Amino acid sequence: MKSDLLLKYNVPTPRYTSYPPANYFHEGYTSNDYTEAVIASNQEHPDYISFYIHIPFCPRLCHYCGCNSYPMAKKDVVAAYVDAVKKEIMQVLPLLDKSRKISQIHYGGGTPTAIPLHYLKEINELLLSSFACIEHPEIAIECHPGYLNEKHWLQLLEAGFNRFSIGVQDFDTEVLQISNRTPSLLAVEEIFSILRSHNVKINMDFIYGLPKQTIEGFAQTIRKAATLNPDRLVTFSYAHVPWVNKNMLKLEEAGLPSAEDKSMMYRKTIDILTGCGYKPVGLDHFVQPDDALYVALQSGMLHRNFQGYCTRATTGQVYAFGVTAISQLSSAYCQNVRGIEEYIGIVNRGYLPVMRGYALNKEEQLAREVITALMCNNRMNWKELSEHIGLDVETIQTDISYDPSKLEEMKNDGIITYTPEEINITDDGMLYIRNVAAVFDPLMRNGASKRFSKPV
Template structure:
């Protein structure tokens, strides 16, 4: 990419995994507000249910991590936490319409696989006993392969999981050592073979922009990955925000690659994946041509929620459990407390452990739909979106502060192609889709929030 364009647009902008981003949530949002939002969600769209469970414990903390993670605690403390999660589940599901169906269950962290598998099995059973599921629901778990042996993988498949995201990050052990991450305990090829033999889908997750990585070394890592034929492969851009996550300062001692080199990591990884016939989805996902995510992208119907990219078939309103879990309902977000002791105490009292949240205005719901459509599908058909929102195109664009001058600048810089009916991100512009989205976000016109750079 042209260096001048790279420098021009490599500025802090939201990731837009939600709209508004989580740093807009306020502590004026209460447990009563969340209860009201849950009640209202039963008659809103989407109708399906997605459950997210946050397991915050890690056996060791990776220096790059921007997740809400905590060092592993003693067995009795972990058991108290799991008991509190069950209590929170009971508080929420009693407010949900029992005729609704589960489309997704997703475990994140932290490191869910740092816990004994029996806890995960019991939590799945709790949720699945309360509701029916859609056909082919996705029951997914994020896995650190550094500590899981053959018996543990067997226990996870027996617990009902049918999608596994393996957090490989890099095959280069010098990189893993620099970021304080343990490599896989078993050969990754054996893990994938075992999981696929049990009928599961396998994702492989990688991070680029870490110490000791180069465009050539990361391309080699991705080449090794595609040879293992995962169903999906994810290349996350490392977000360096040490002002928020102090442990990231450790990476500065080892040295971080320049943004130009990081950009090359992305483009060369994309080339490797394209040659292996993987299709690009959104900002960072790559899937096989027969994946339903790619079919949704081709049809302009790709969607995402806090669980990640999904189709309209599998998407649901998200009800989150555990510390820092974020629920994503039709007109509200709600985040739980970050304190494990407070979480256990409040759920023990029969209280939803809300810390903060956000109630979306009608205008913000419209903006969310516009930005989500662009981020997922790399395009917006204004007439189609107008029909879905039951809003004239002109009024729709006025609501989001659509700026013709800005669009013309994006087009001149090669980021988009557009006319009065459609806006499309170019192949070169995909790296900066966040910048284009931010131009249609009125909250960005005057904000003091901190965001990461695209590259």
């Protein structure tokens, strides 16, 4: 039956790290639209502020990467880019209500740790000097351990980061080599020793579905990771989208694992990590039992943005800076231009570097709430959703054209259980949670044609 489910449901489906997904954004959305959305966001929920900074440079481009990344640039280009990021920040900050508080700052890429690290400290100081923070804000950075020595890790600590996502991807050097990924410069145990002495949180990131990976080989990687006892482990399913990154064709030529093997890697990971005491959160996170994400999951209060999972208690509207950075406001998304030179030029001329965006209508905003609840909490309770957004259940269901008959087949396949009060994803259905979410997606329901990766 499980192989039948894989054949049936392993079809291209949105990843739903946002709703609508980014490939629905359009270039008719302008910088004026974004300015108006930022001002309006001061009166919308959530109240807190989350900042995202995109650093696009990489010492070496990994073949599997679907992010907007560029080969490491010369010093003067990096300096000009950082200067432009600061200028963009200073264009947006005056539009924000100064009584609001920072809940999160997150750096992604590219490789944020590829540039001189004092730049990161300068950006943090600019943001943190402009607003108060909630108690225990998360200041997080994605780190490539292939290029960081002990001094570098200490510099990151000095810059104020309190959560480190270490991009290991796999401990098998053959897997890394074929993926064009540089192994860790320091032993991972040494990195943990440095960071643990400063009482910060540590994530470890892995990817399954790469060439040369086997079910047992990836299991060995996960077992080793578990012995280090990180606060969170994240296991991303490799998304093969060569129309985004042509280097992915090199991985295809090398031979990608089958969907069945990827499915077994995922299930083996669950068995290993739950056996070590970790709790699964969403599709790809495993956390300690006392982690805020798991506590939020238990109460149906887990949330997600482009940067990953967070609690509703700490999530903020996201104001993003840098090339292709995506701002996530209550009623709109906005993405910056892609090219580094173009970005620097626009910002230096005093304009916001908007490339495209999307304004959500009422139905889409409600659909986002339903999809987010399912994707984050593995269930969706109509009463809880009603209390969260302040609308009665009947109005919500009418406005999103809810049709429970569309769930009947999934119920019969053992993907979900549902009652008039609640929809739950089963253990067997976790791999196909994106398919369940798609039932509530008006854009998919209306036949919009976009390209997506497969769930497995």
